[in-house]
Amino acid sequence: MRWSGALALTAVLAACGGGGDDNGAGTGNVGGDGTLRVALTDAPACGYDHVWITIEKVSVHQSSAAAEADAGWKDLVVSPARKVDLLALTNGVLEELGSTPLPAGQYSQIRLVLASNSGTGTTTLANSIQPTGGAVTALSTPSAQQSGLKLQAHFDVASGQMADVVLDFDACKSIVKAGNSGQYILKPVIAVVPRVASGVSGYVATSMPLVSTTVSVQQDGAVVRSTTPDATGKFSIPYLGTGTYTLVVASEGHATAVVTGVTAGTTTTSINGTATAIATPVSTMADVTGTVVVSTVSGSSTVSTALTDASVYASQVLTGGPTIAMGSQAVDATAATYRFHLPVAAPVKAAYTAGGALTFAPDSAVAGKYNMQARAPGRANIDKPADIGGGSSVTVPLAYGP
Known part of the structure; x- marks a missing residue:
């Protein structure tokens, strides 16, 4: 399978249709049949004990612009529809959705179609969440049941061969709370990655709170993939393309650990063992809060409107590099x-060397110093610094306009 273009893309709600013959739009068909196999996995989810979705089918098309009524859709039907707890799919665990024959050629679109919440009781909900310590609540999935979650992913299916696709669902970024309404909305962020043998594994100390510990591999200040360690402290991040990564360990009540120069090749790179598990210093925590708004001038007054389609990214620039991502989230769907x-x-x-020990040193110059960035469709990014070095929480408003 040959992959081209960006593999990690934000899912958007779009139309999805049934099967049919190819309409010739961007096909590149080379004749013969191959096989597509699809699996599902998940990055860590923050603040939830369970995130359930029910999958009815996966549809693919050779045109990235194909709409619901277009011919050429090929379906992998999940029968019966499968209810999956995404939070059981971290640390390299896969949920196999099945395989289907496909005409050989280039494919540019994948759609994940979910069942509807037709039941009334919490046990019969097709799609729902359970906030940590809270009750099971319906998860609103606008348009997802009929039209599907649209993913752009360019891959080839070769005649007589299998194309392996992993859909990496980021539940933490995908669920948005709607103000104080008690409702939760699914705005899915899904990475489409090839199932390859390379990856990164290692251990963090069990003295840290493992349920609130996240291990990620990053490039250029962006998370490529992430996971949570298991009860022994072991973490595994598979399906990485060949390259050099930064490993970031973040844990509640602890300083962040950064390992630079981690290489991934054709096998899994082992960072360390249990005897050298990563243990980070204890740290107090503080909040950075704010609202993303659009400000306009009306007469002598400035009017601010909540920008509810924005997302905010937190990062930290280390002395001499690199920049590390500390988290991202869609703003509240009502209050922004x-x-x-x-x-x-x-x-x-610490710098990674194959077979060598990790020697960590604090980067004192950047303690408590972060950058907040607002991103919104059709708008330039806004960046503002946030300094919690004094131990107090701060408010950083992010405003577009005057």
Whole structure:
């Protein structure tokens, strides 16, 4: 299978249709049949004990612009529809959705179609969440049942061969709370990755709170994939393309650990063992909060309107590099507010060498210093600094306009 273009893309709600003959739009068909196999996995979810979705089918098309009524859709039907707890699919665990024959050629679109919430009781809901310590609540999935979650992913299916696709669902970024209404909305973020043998594995200390510990591999200040460790502290991040990554360990009540120069090749790179498990210093935590708004001038007054389609990204620039991502979230669907819970203490950094010990040193110059960035469709990004080095929470408003 040959992959081209960006593999990690934000899912958008769009139309999805049934099967049919190819309409010739961007086909590149080379004749013969191959096989498509699809699996589902998940990045860590923040603040939830369970996130359930029910999958009815996966549809693919050779044109990235194909709409619901277009011919050429090929379906992998999940029968019976399968209810999956996404939070059981971290640390490299896969939910196999099945396989289907496909005409050989280039494919540019995948759609994940979910069942509808037709039941009334919490046990019969097709799509629902359970906030940590809370009750099971319906998860609103606008248009997802009929039209599907649209993913752009360019891959080839070769005659007589299998194309392996993993849909990496980021539940933490995909669920948005709607103000104080008690409702939760699914705005899915899904990465489409090839199932390859390379990856990264290792251990974090079990003395840290593992349920609130996240391990991610990053490039250029963006998370490529992430996971949570298991009860032994072991973490596994598979399906990485060949390249060099930064490993970031974030844990509640602890400083951030950063390992630079981690390479992934044709096998899994082992960072360390249990005897050298990563243990980060204890740190107080503080909040960075704010609201994303659009400000306009009306007469002598400035009017601010909540920008509810924005997302906010928190990052930290280490001395001499790199920039590390500390988290991202869609703003509240009603109030456009955001909140990050970040360590006050300095991050600790070590360089990776194959077979060598990790020697961490604190980057004291950047302790408590972060950058908040607002992103919204059709608008330039807004960046503002946030300093919690004094141990106090701060408010950082992000405003477009005057």
